[in-house]
Amino acid sequence: MKRRIFTAAAGVMLVISFVIAACQSNQEDIVDSSKPVQIATKWKYQSMWTPSITLWRGDKYFGDLMNIMADGELEIKYYPGGTLVKTSDQIFDAVKVGSIQMASDWPNYWEGKNSAFSLITSTPVWFSPGDYMLWFWQAGGLELAQELYGKFGLVWYPHSVTAPESGMRSNKPISTASDYEGVKMRQNGRVQAQIIKDLGGAAIFMPGAEIYMALQKGTIDAGEFSVPECDWSMGFHEVSKYWVLPGWHQPGPVSGIMINKKAFDKLPDRIKFMFKEAAMATMMWSWTYFEYSSGEYTRKFIEKGVKTTNLDKETLDKIHFLAYEYMLKDAEKNPDYTKIAFSQAKFFKDFAEWREIQYPFEFGRTPPKLDEIYSKLEALAKKQGVYDDVIKDKSLALTEININGIPITFKSKVRITMRLKEKDRKEIEFLSTVKKI
Numbered sequence: 546m547k548r549r550i551f552t553a554a555a556g557v558m559l560v561i562s563f564v565i566a567a568c569q570s571n572q573e574d575i576v577d578s579s580k581p582v583q584i585a586t587k588w589k590y591q592s593m594w595t596p597s598i599t600l601w602r603g604d605k606y607f608g609d610l611m612n613i614m615a616d617g618e619l620e621i622k623y624y625p626g627g628t629l630v631k632t633s634d635q636i637f638d639a640v641k642v643g644s645i646q647m648a649s650d651w652p653n654y655w656e657g658k659n660s661a662f663s664l665i666t667s668t669p670v671w672f673s674p675g676d677y678m679l680w681f682w683q684a685g686g687l688e689l690a691q692e693l694y695g696k697f698g699l700v701w702y703p704h705s706v707t708a709p710e711s712g713m714r715s716n717k718p719i720s721t722a723s724d725y726e727g728v729k730m731r732q733n734g735r736v737q738a739q740i741i742k743d744l745g746g747a748a749i750f751m752p753g754a755e756i757y758m759a760l761q762k763g764t765i766d767a768g769e770f771s772v773p774e775c776d777w778s779m780g781f782h783e784v785s786k787y788w789v790l791p792g793w794h795q796p797g798p799v800s801g802i803m804i805n806k807k808a809f810d811k812l813p814d815r816i817k818f819m820f821k822e823a824a825m826a827t828m829m830w831s832w833t834y835f836e837y838s839s840g841e842y843t844r845k846f847i848e849k850g851v852k853t854t855n856l857d858k859e860t861l862d863k864i865h866f867l868a869y870e871y872m873l874k875d876a877e878k879n880p881d882y883t884k885i886a887f888s889q890a891k892f893f894k895d896f897a898e899w900r901e902i903q904y905p906f907e908f909g910r911t912p913p914k915l916d917e918i919y920s921k922l923e924a925l926a927k928k929q930g931v932y933d934d935v936i937k938d939k940s941l942a943l944t945e946i947n948i949n950g951i952p953i954t955f956k957s958k959v960r961i962t963m964r965l966k967e968k969d970r971k972e973i974e975f976l977s978t979v980k981k982i
Contacts, residue, residue: 583617583618585617585618585619585620586618586619586620586811586812587620587622588619588620588621588622588645588646588647588808589622589624589629589645589646589647590608590621590622590623590624590645590646590647590648591623591624591625591626591628591629591630591636591639591645591648591649592604592605592623592624592625592626592648592649593626593633593636593648593649593650593651593800594625594626594649595625595626595627595754596625596626597754597778597779598626598753598754598770598771598775598778598779599774599775599778600705600707600771600775600800601625601626601649602831602834602835603649603704603705603800603827603828603830603831603834604623604649604704604705604800605623606827606830606831607649607704607705607802607823607824607827608621608623609623610823610826610827611819611820611823614819614822614823615816615819618813618816619812619816621647624645629644629645630644630645630648632752633651633654633752634654636648636650636803637650637654637655637658637697637803640699640803640804640805641697641698641699641805642805643805643807643808645805646804646805646808647802647803647804647805647808648802648803649704649705649800649801649802649803650701650800650801650802650803651666651800652665652666652799652800652801653665653666653667653733653734653735656735658697659693659696659879659881659882660735660875660878660879660881660882661693661879661881661882661884661885662693663734663735663736663875664882664885664886664889665690665693665703665799665801665885666795666797666798666799666800666801667710667794667795667796667797667798667799668736668797668868668872668889669734669736669737669740669793669794669795669796669864669868670793670796670861670864670865670868670912671796671797671868671889671912672796672797672889673709673796673797673908673909673910674706674707674708674709674797674798674832674836675908675909676797676889676892676893676896676909677703677706677797677799678706678828678829678832679892679896680888680889680892681703681828682825684888684891684892684895685888685935686885686888686889686892687702687703689884689885689888690703690801690885693881693885694803695806698805698806698807699803699804699805699806700803700804700805700806700809700820701801701802701803701804702801702802702804702820702821702824703799703800703801703824703828704800704801704802704823704824704827704828704831705799705800705801705827705828705831705832706797706798706799706800706828706831706832707771707772707775707798707831707832707835707836708772708773708832708835708836708839709772709791709792709795709796709797709798710769710770710771710772710792710794710795710796710798711769711770711771711772711773711776711788711790711792712769712788712789712790712791712792712793712794713730713767713768713769713787713788713789714760714767714768714769714770714776714781714784714785714787714788714789715728715730715766715767715768715785715786715787715788715789716760716763716766716767716784716785716786716787717766717767717787718787718789718852718854719767719787719789719854719856720854720855720856720857720860721856721857721859721860722744722745722859722860722863723745725741725744725745725746726744726745726746727745727746727747728745728746728747728766728767729746729747729749729764729765729766729767730746730747730748730749730765730766730767730768730769731748731749731750731751731756731759731765731767731768731769731770732748732749732750732768732769732794733750733769733770733794733795734794734795736868736871736872736875737794737795738750739867739871740794740864740867740868740871743867744860744863744864749765751765753770753771753779756768756770756779756781757779757780757781757783757784760781760784760785761783761784767785767789768781768785769792769794769795771798772798772835772838772839772842773838773839773841773842773843773845773846774835774838774839774841774842775835776842776846777842777845777846782845782846782849782851785851786850786851786852787851787852787853787854788846788851788852788853788854789854789855789856790853790854790855790856791855791856791861793856793861793864801824802820802824804820862913865912865913865914869914869917869918872886872918872922873918873921873922873925876922876925877925880929880930880931883922883925883926883929883931884926884931884934884935886922887919887922887923887925887926887931887932887935888935890915890918890919890922890923891919891935891936893911893912893915893919894915894916894919896911897911897915
């Protein structure tokens with residue numbers, strides 16, 4: 546009997562303990578549910594490129610990375626090129642007015658708004674991919690680009706750089722300057738087109754999607770667009786016989802992310818910081834992807850029977866002379882252009898000795914007659930009052946912190962909220978000598 550009473554009592558106590566635990570759990574749930582639920586800010590993001598132009602890879606990578614990093618706070622919906630904004634020439638203004646919050650871009654498409662945009666991406670016979678990465682992230686290039694885009698109500702980050710562009714896909718062999726005579730070719734870029742004209746060719750601009758048909762019908766004799774993987778995806782191996790090298794017209798092709806400044810300013814500083822970090826990471830990914838794939842797709846073109854032709858030294862020397870001439874003409878007309886061109890020339894000059902003593906193991910090259918072009922740009926920078934903006938010490942005071950045993954170094958003034966634990970947030974102030982990112 547006692548055993549039955551004891552067993553019954555124990556059972557009652559067990560039930561009571563479960564009830565108490567459940568009540569406590571429900572109380573916790575009630576308390577948690579009373580807290581405000583954070584709703585992610587939602588943005589629209591369109592690529593410059595349609596699906597057939599594989600430069601979209603870097604755009605998609607950037608959007609995916611930002612969604613992972615800003616999980617729960619910013620939700621970015623990616624749209625392929627042509628989805629929301631139908632044509633590439635409209636995308637700059639669409640972001641500027643806030644029709645969409647962000648989009649990828651090709652900066653020299655905007656040189657009609659300001660000639661300095663042509664320097665932010667690939668300039669003829671100038672920066673290589675490695676030069677751009679160093680200049681943007683270490684030598685003041687990002688700040689100059691931000692200043693330029695800022696005049697149009699935009700925030701901008703370089704997020705993609707490919708291998709040097711392929712060169713010309715042609716149905717006529719071209720090895721010398723005289724071979725350009727009378728050749729009709731699709732050529733992007735105002736200065737690049739002028740150089741083609743000076744060589745005797747006829748430069749025609751058309752959207753990338755139209756190049757295949759124009760080559761097939763003979764409307765043009767040659768055309769250029771991008772790196773081997775992209776050119777292959779656009780079918781150029783089917784409609785061209787020759788591959789004219791090197792890609793002097795765009796040796797360091799950079800794309801970027803344009804962001805509506807009003808929308809960007811509403812974000813927490815911690816999320817703003819993520820844009821810079823995601824851009825740096827994506828730029829490294831895109832360069833390694835497109836550089837490595839260029840080997841594979843070069844083989845594909847050659848196996849398909851496309852013949853390579855190389856421009857002779859005399860022709861390349863002439864192209865250098867013409868490119869420098871147009872650079873100085875643009876600088877004479879536009880202080881924004883001068884400031885960026887002089888900064889890039891200064892980068893070459895500052896880096897030249899290291900390149901020379903490390904030859905042949907250092908990347909890139911020092912352009913011919915650098916001292917001459919540097920001196921002329923320096924004189925223009927002084928005359929136009931932008932010299933100090935470039936020469937002043939761009940080095941930033943570094944602030945190092947330690948998060949969960951990981952040392953992190955920053956060079957900006959920004960407040961960042963770090964999620965150290967699942968239910969714990971801590972604000973850390975990073976101060977240095979420069980303006981906010």
